[in-house]
Each structure stands twice: as structure tokens, then as C-alpha cells.
Amino acid sequence: MTEKQTWSQRFESALHPAIARFNASISFDIELIEYDITGSQAHAKMLAHTGIISHEEGEALFNGLEQVRQEYRQGQFQPGVDAEDVHFAVEKRLTEIVGDVGKKLHTARSRNDQVGTDTRLYLRDQIQQIRQQLRNWQTVLVDIAEKNVETLIPGYTHLQRAQPVSLAHHLLAYFQMAQRDWERLEDVYSRVNISPLGCGALAGTTFPINRHYTANLLHFDNVYANSLDGVSDRDFAIEFLCAASIIMVHLSRLSEEIILWASEEFRFITLKDSCATGSSIMPQKKNPDVPELVRGKTGRVFGHLQAMLVIMKGLPLAYNKDLQEDKEGIFDSVNTVKACLEAMTILLQEGLEFRHQRLATAVTEDFANATDVADYLAARGVPFREAYNIVGKVVKTSIIAGKLLKDLQLEEWQQIHPAFAADIYEAITPRQVxxxxxxxxxxxxxxxxxxxxxxxxxxxxK
Incomplete structure (x- = not known):
């Protein structure tokens, strides 16, 4: 059987080893250790500030926690499953360092408000890092756009050739998506940055704590106004996972386009060796692994959002052990989004080249200028719907004749409608379109x- 835990005086025996392993979260919540230490240092300062413990005790706790931090960074403190979770692990090591005063750290605090604080401190940092990555991604998009304002590329609706567009315009669409992502995360941050510390297990505490003092020390904007809500709220996690999922949607959409553009059927881009792989049996192939992986990893982030929603939908107030399941999904989503943003930024910046000659040819080999013919007639007084029907017939007969609109003779245009003049040819060139x-x-x-x-x-x- 395992060693008794801190609550064990209520129990006559320790947990079964398999149940202890099942119950433990130290294997993944160790990710929170430095945030746990930071939150605990603020709590120790508050206990001393309010006179709940002496200033000497507060200083001993603060310094002891800093020693735990340094031991962890240097690899000297590596708690295992017997610690159950990161909170017990830190407190146990602290007590070994400073003695019985370490046992006072948990005064006026519960693991429920403690883990909520740690998670928010972690997510707050990660949101800022992701926002910076989005800025890096946007910068690359703008840099490439600036060089390709007059590079044309077929535009599509329903994955059918529709109208030619500037390649810069196409890339700037993704810039705007990323801008919304950047702004959305700022909004999420405002609800992440609220402190639950001091809510206790669920009902607050009898000690004369100062929640705003710890909130200020930890740079939270505010504190939860209801202790039940404070320890059980995971709206902020759901919002983050939703924002992360939308980021992945945007990366996945561009990934799909890059995969298409790299195919022999499109040939709009060439993948460089630094961002592509080969086939194990087909020596001629160059595979777009980066965008394919991004497209694939999008699903796992969606899954974490769905899992978080399902976890929360049936939980009564206040804290329930189900909430231990929030962290792995958050951690994995953070790591996935960051990895995908980095990979896609590298891919676009140095992993592919646009084939300008192929693009120039592509915008001349279809009827994507048909709308401009209709607009040409409408500008000369022909009702647009009538012009639309006229051009539809022209396209039909041209296809049968094996011609494009640019191949029609002026006499043929004027037989279609007398409003056509020699300037029709300039009007339907891709660049003019x-x-x-x-x-x-x-x-x-x-x-x-x-x-x-x-x-x-x-x-x-910024």
C-alpha cells in the first residue's frame, strides 16, 4: 500500500497502489510547478501582511519556495507519483526545507482555489506567447503579400475557377483571420486574468485574508466575486480552447490550399526540401507533410474543446474531481497551437516558392473573366440580368467551339451585342479584371x- 496522504487521519489505511496511480495528476500537472510556486509565494506574503502568520514565517516560506523553484530548474527536485499532485509535492519539499513552518502555507487556502490560480497563471502566459506567434505569422504573410501585389492567382468558389485575384489579396485574407485570432485571445485573456485565490474549498475562509492583495501581487485584474463560482468555473478554459480551435481552423484552411497548390494538378507552388519529405518507395514524390500534419492536428484541438464542454455540462457546484481532466487538454492544445504556428510560419517564410509563370498562365486559361463581360455591358446601359444571360450564352457557345473569350473576333462580339467595342479585349485581360x-x-x-x-x-x- 502507498504512504498515507495529508488527509489520512480520517482514514484507517492508505490508497490501493493502483487507485493512487489512477488518482495522481503529477505526471502532467508538473507543468504548473513554477506557477504553483509563484502563487504560493503571493499567498505566503498575504498571510504575513494580514498577520495570520508572522513576517518571519512569511519570509521563510517565500525563500523556501524559491529554493524549491531553483531545485526544480536544476533537476534536483523531480517528484514522482507518490506526491499525487504538484501542489502536495511543492508543499512537502518546502516543509523538508523550512521545517514545521512549511505546514502553515496552506492556511486559508484549498487545493481547489490553488489549482484554479495555477491554471490561470499558466494560461495567461501561454496566451501572450501565442499572440506573439500570431504576430510573427502575420508579419510573414504581409512580407510575402508586399512582394506579390501584382502576382495573379485564380480565385475559387466551390473549388471552381471564379475570378482572378491578387496573390497578395489572397494571403491578406489569412492575415485578417489571424488578426481576429489575436484580438479574440486578448478578450479571452481578460477572463483568464481573474483570481480565484482565497475562495477556499468552496465557501471562502474564516481567516482575515486580503484577496485583492494577492491578486495585485500576481497581476490579476480582479477577483472572483463568488467563491462557489471561483473554484468551479472553467469558462475561461472553454473560451481558450474555442479560440485555439479557431486558430487551427485558419491554419488548416491554408494547409489545405498549400496541399492543393503543391499538387501536379495545380502546380502553383514548389515545396523546398527543408519543409517536405519523400516517399519510402516512390522516389519522384515530395510530400507536403507540414500542412498535412497541421490539418491532422486540428482535430485533436477540436477534441479537447468538446471534451471540456462534456466535462462541464453535468457538474454540480462546486469543485469536482472531474476538473482534473481539464489540464491535459489545455496543455496539449497550447503545445499543438504553438507548434503548428511555428511550423506554418517557417513553411511560408522559407519552405515554398510560388511558380509565377505557372500562375500567370493559369489566370488566362478559363472563363473567369465572364463577369467582367457582363459588367462591361451593364456599364453601357444593358440591365445586368440581361447582360448576365447574354454572356452565359457566349460562354456556352465558346466552350463548344473550343475558344476562350479572348479568342473571339471583334465581329463576333458585335454580333452578340452592338455595345461591344475594341476596348473589350483590354477589359477582360486578367490584370485589368x-x-x-x-x-x-x-x-x-x-x-x-x-x-x-x-x-x-x-x-x-502590441
Whole structure:
């Protein structure tokens, strides 16, 4: 049987070894150790500040906790499953260092508000790191866009050729997605950054604590107004997992496009050797492993969000052991998002090249300029719906004849409608088709250049 834990005077025997292993969280919540130490140092300072313990005792606890931190960093303190969780592990080692005064650290505190504090401190840091990664990702997108304002690429709806667009415009769409991700995480941060410390197990404490004092020490914006809510709330975790899932959606969408663009059917990009792999039996292949892995890993983040929602949906107030299951999903989602952002940033920055000649050819080999023919007629007084039907017939007959619109003779255009003149040829060139879409937010070159300037301004906001 295992050693008795701190509550064991209520029990006549220790946990069964298998149950102890099943119950333990130290294998994963060790990730929180430095946050646990930081939170405990603030708690010790508050106990001394309010006179619950002496200033000498508070200083001994603070310094002892700092020694635990250094021992952990140096690899000298590595608690195992017998510690059950990171909180007991730190407190036990602290008591070994400072003696019986270490047993006073847990005064006016429960593991319930302690773990809630640790998780928020951890997630607060991770959100800021992810936001910086999003900024790095956005910077690469803008840098490439700036070099490709007048590079054209087929635009698609329903994965069918629709209208040509500026490649910069296409990439800036992902910049805007990442901007929303960056802003969304800032909003999530505001609800992560609320302190549950001092809520106790569920009902507060009889000790004269000062919750705002510890909140200030830990740089929380506020404290939970209800102790039951404080120890049982995981809305902030759900919100983070939702934001993380949306980030992964955006990365996965671009991944899918990169996979298509790298195929022989599209040939819009070439993958560099530094970001591609080969086949074990087909020597000619170069596989887009990075975007495929990002696309695959997206599902696991979705899964953690779903799991967190399912965990929470049936929990009565206040704390329940089910909430131990929140941490692995949060940790894995953080690591997955960070790894995918790093990999995709490297891939786009140095792992692929756009095949400009192929792109230039691609925008001339379809009927993506058909809408511009209809617009041409509408600008000359033909009702758009009538113009739309006229051009639809032209496209149909051209396909039968094996021609593109640019191949029609002027006489043929004028037989279709007398409003057509020689300037129709310039109007339907891919470059003019793109340049003409100068409405705000459109793909026109003037708009795209302004969008790049706007993006640079957004990037300057920290």
C-alpha cells in the first residue's frame, strides 16, 4: 500500500497502489510547478501582511519556495507519483526545507482555489506567447503579400475557377483571420486574468485574508466575486480552447490550399526540401507533410474543446474531481497551437516558392473573366440580368467551339451585342479584371496596397 496522504487521519489505511496511480495528476500537472510556486509565494506574503502568520514565517516560506523553484530548474527536485499532485509535492519539499513552518502555507487556502490560480497563471502566459506567434505569422504573410501585389492567382468558389485575384489579396485574407485570432485571445485573456485565490474549498475562509492583495501581487485584474463560482468555473478554459480551435481552423484552411497548390494538378507552388519529405518507395514524390500534419492536428484541438464542454455540462457546484481532466487538454492544445504556428510560419517564410509563370498562365486559361463581360455591358446601359444571360450564352457557345473569350473576333462580339467595342479585349485581360475591382476591401491593386499599409499599422499594436 502507498504512504498515507495529508488527509489520512480520517482514514484507517492508505490508497490501493493502483487507485493512487489512477488518482495522481503529477505526471502532467508538473507543468504548473513554477506557477504553483509563484502563487504560493503571493499567498505566503498575504498571510504575513494580514498577520495570520508572522513576517518571519512569511519570509521563510517565500525563500523556501524559491529554493524549491531553483531545485526544480536544476533537476534536483523531480517528484514522482507518490506526491499525487504538484501542489502536495511543492508543499512537502518546502516543509523538508523550512521545517514545521512549511505546514502553515496552506492556511486559508484549498487545493481547489490553488489549482484554479495555477491554471490561470499558466494560461495567461501561454496566451501572450501565442499572440506573439500570431504576430510573427502575420508579419510573414504581409512580407510575402508586399512582394506579390501584382502576382495573379485564380480565385475559387466551390473549388471552381471564379475570378482572378491578387496573390497578395489572397494571403491578406489569412492575415485578417489571424488578426481576429489575436484580438479574440486578448478578450479571452481578460477572463483568464481573474483570481480565484482565497475562495477556499468552496465557501471562502474564516481567516482575515486580503484577496485583492494577492491578486495585485500576481497581476490579476480582479477577483472572483463568488467563491462557489471561483473554484468551479472553467469558462475561461472553454473560451481558450474555442479560440485555439479557431486558430487551427485558419491554419488548416491554408494547409489545405498549400496541399492543393503543391499538387501536379495545380502546380502553383514548389515545396523546398527543408519543409517536405519523400516517399519510402516512390522516389519522384515530395510530400507536403507540414500542412498535412497541421490539418491532422486540428482535430485533436477540436477534441479537447468538446471534451471540456462534456466535462462541464453535468457538474454540480462546486469543485469536482472531474476538473482534473481539464489540464491535459489545455496543455496539449497550447503545445499543438504553438507548434503548428511555428511550423506554418517557417513553411511560408522559407519552405515554398510560388511558380509565377505557372500562375500567370493559369489566370488566362478559363472563363473567369465572364463577369467582367457582363459588367462591361451593364456599364453601357444593358440591365445586368440581361447582360448576365447574354454572356452565359457566349460562354456556352465558346466552350463548344473550343475558344476562350479572348479568342473571339471583334465581329463576333458585335454580333452578340452592338455595345461591344475594341476596348473589350483590354477589359477582360486578367490584370485589368483584377485592377478594376477597386471597391473597398477588393482585390484591386490600389486597394491591396492600402490593405498592406493598414496591416503594417495593425502589426505595430502590441
Amino acid at each position: 483584377v485592377a478594376a475591382r477597386n471597391s473597398y476591401g477588393g482585390t484591386g491593386f490600389e486597394q491591396v496596397r492600402q490593405a498592406i499599409l493598414n496591416a503594417r499599422t495593425q502589426l505595430s499594436v
